[in-house]
Amino acid sequence: MPAASIPPADLARVNRELRAVIEDVIVGLDHLGTCCFEMCPGPDQPFVNMATCRVCAAVIGLRGALAGSIVFDSARERLDHQEGGSSTGEPAPRDNTGNRAPPVGPGTATPRPVFAIRRVLDVSTGHLRFETCDQLGDYDGMLADPTKYGWLMYVPQEQPEKVAAEYHWPDELLPLVRIAIDNNCTFIMFDAKGDRCGELPTWDW
Template identity: 40%
Template sequence: MTGINLPAPSSGPRSGTPRPDTSVVPQRRGRASDLNIRSYLDLSTAHLRAETRADLDAYEDVVAYRTEYGWLVYASEDPEGEWPSELVPIVRLAREHGCEYVLFDADATVADRLPTFDAQ
């Protein structure tokens, strides 16, 4: 693991217990209630049609942000209006599993339960 420096084993408060160097280990501050943690479904861009992959942010009712290797899409609780047909079941699947977003990534796993499309 990078970023954490542990000193050579030495006796801590209890005999034989190594003591980590806490000066380089991030410390928790505040309460968990002050954090806004969200979940996302990580899927391959193969689950999007080539036309959708090209211009996902052009759909008026879809909140999508292009990334270097795909898209980050807000999983609307009620996907209505102008949505690509293959995206609606994906967004519903994400919501069923408690996710608020879908991350489409070129290197992500292909889910067997969802259709895939050629990358033309």
């Protein structure tokens, strides 16, 4: 059944079920009991670029989803008209993330901050030569921080070929940077247990 034809009562039920699923996922992630790398401040602290690990970032994002409205996009206008729409029948305003905007006026609570959620390309360190992996944080023009099992590298979003050539980056880095940019990733996580791509060279060391 298309979302647009779902009755409001059923939408409310689906909303409750989605919240329950997300709560279960948060509990499961909490049970992992460890961050992906040592510098991570944990899921109870604000997200920090190049510090908060993937597990904790997922927990932070899911908690943020629970704090907002969890509804089908195509049903938002119908819910707006029935829940919190204006007296003129206009849909309730939303912020730049698509969530229902908090009320504004005397006595209203301070709006919760909206954190940026960034994509990470998960790659095996086997796609790097030993020398490259060993010295990744030392290359000029690169931002890379060591993790317990590899590196977290910032992806230059503009003219990566020019950056790689200017600073003499190893040849195996640029194809990975291109893949990250094509998939809207801000970082590359080089991890010993990360994914390997058969179309790219690998090294066993």
